Amino acid sequence: MAIRSWIDRWGDWALTILLMAGIALEVQHPPAGVEARGGRAVLTFGAMLVALPLGWRRRAPLAALAAMLSWFACMVLFVLTNNVGSPLTAIIALGIAFYSVGAHTAGNRSMVGLAGGLAGVIAIDLASGGAFQNAGVRPGAWLLLTIAWLVGHELRRRRIEMSELRSRAIELEHEREERLRIAAAEERSRIARELHDVVAHSVSVMVVQSQAAQRVLSDDVDATRDMLQSIEATGRQALTELRRLLGLLREFDSAPTLEPQPSLRYLDELLGQIRDAGLAVDLNIEGTPTVLPQGIDLSAYRIVQEGLTNTLKHAGADRVSVLVRYAPAELQIEIADDGRGTGQPAGNGDGHGLVGMRERAALYGGELRAGRGDHGGYVLRARLPLGTGS
Numbered sequence: 001m002a003i004r005s006w007i008d009r010w011g012d013w014a015l016t017i018l019l020m021a022g023i024a025l026e027v028q029h030p031p032a033g034v035e036a037r038g039g040r041a042v043l044t045f046g047a048m049l050v051a052l053p054l055g056w057r058r059r060a061p062l063a064a065l066a067a068m069l070s071w072f073a074c075m076v077l078f079v080l081t082n083n084v085g086s087p088l089t090a091i092i093a094l095g096i097a098f099y100s101v102g103a104h105t106a107g108n109r110s111m112v113g114l115a116g117g118l119a120g121v122i123a124i125d126l127a128s129g130g131a132f133q134n135a136g137v138r139p140g141a142w143l144l145l146t147i148a149w150l151v152g153h154e155l156r157r158r159r160i161e162m163s164e165l166r167s168r169a170i171e172l173e174h175e176r177e178e179r180l181r182i183a184a185a186e187e188r189s190r191i192a193r194e195l196h197d198v199v200a201h202s203v204s205v206m207v208v209q210s211q212a213a214q215r216v217l218s219d220d221v222d223a224t225r226d227m228l229q230s231i232e233a234t235g236r237q238a239l240t241e242l243r244r245l246l247g248l249l250r251e252f253d254s255a256p257t258l259e260p261q262p263s264l265r266y267l268d269e270l271l272g273q274i275r276d277a278g279l280a281v282d283l284n285i286e287g288t289p290t291v292l293p294q295g296i297d298l299s300a301y302r303i304v305q306e307g308l309t310n311t312l313k314h315a316g317a318d319r320v321s322v323l324v325r326y327a328p329a330e331l332q333i334e335i336a337d338d339g340r341g342t343g344q345p346a347g348n349g350d351g352h353g354l355v356g357m358r359e360r361a362a363l364y365g366g367e368l369r370a371g372r373g374d375h376g377g378y379v380l381r382a383r384l385p386l387g388t389g390s
Helices: 002-027 039-050 052-055 061-080 087-105 107-128 136-214 223-250 262-275 294-315 353-364
Strands: 280-286 321-325 329-339 365-370 377-386
Touching: 002 039, 002 052, 002 087, 052 061, 052 280, 052 365, 061 087, 061 107, 061 321, 061 365, 087 107, 087 136, 107 280, 136 294, 136 353, 262 280, 262 294, 294 353, 294 377, 353 365, 353 377
Parallel strands: 280 321
Antiparallel strands: 321 329, 329 377, 365 377
16 A cells, blocks of 8 residues: 555656656767757756656646647757657657546547647657657657557546446445345334234233232232232333334334234244245254243244245245254254255345344344355254243
8 A cells, every 4th residue: 555655646756757867868879960959968958858747647637748749849849950850768758648648638638638639749740850750650650649548548448437336336335234234123123013012911911910919818918919019000001111112113014913923833834834835844843842932932933934935035945944943041943945055135025034033033142144055055043042031
């Protein structure tokens, strides 16, 4: 980066000084018959000044070319008394000036610069009787300068294309990150709505139980009765706040759902729906099924549901296996298919998919991994600790 910064700042001046030095060396031994008004010192100084405008070739390429041609004309028409060809380094400097016009000037201004520059070169060449004969026959020298402009023009076009491609790639990356962020937010909202129902059910049970306990208590246990009344009041207040929260979360929902909360108890029904859609499904249960915390039970069902849905839509698989393993401290889920193994999308049309599944696993301190299987296909593995359920 330091070298690139130095080149951007001082590279043009380094090139200019190098060309000026080359011109000075060439004019120290001019061809026979070449004379200059004011002597060799004037010739050397004037010839070196031809390359000086190149120091501004990026910032003002048209002005640099115009200044070089003007000074070049003064040299060959008024300083030299017998012109037999200009220094080759000076002609190279002019070629760089033409290149700079093509590389650093946009649109019609670049074409005008080429046309004006060639007109100036041709006029100087014809008026001087051969200022460019060192570069070959005259039309050949003019063509070389045109080619230098074309090279610069093409490099400018490619540079602009690469810049646009980089900008588009950055824009697409930002759009992708925004889509993932929106998908994660929507999935969190969905999880919150479902957890509301879980918590609301638990609190409702607490309220009912406290009411029942009050009815069976004797009149001499006032302290216990007060405590149960406090539980009831707290539970009712919690239910009120949860309903308010639910109203906010469902503000943009088109219609509320009346279906029961998903659970691994309904896993056979889910697999039946997938089979009806044309995908063969194998289910394996390992370990002893236990009663899971409601939140983990719900998340496990949703992970299986989303994994199978994405397999059905995107994997091109014929068969998929579902493994549910009840370990002592965690619930493990594995979904493996025999599809293309190219991965599942970060989110489907509803904003779920891998983003949603990872959100659900992370909510309970678990993790979810997905990728190509060892023997082909696509494998999704989730782990849900059983000590943090709601």
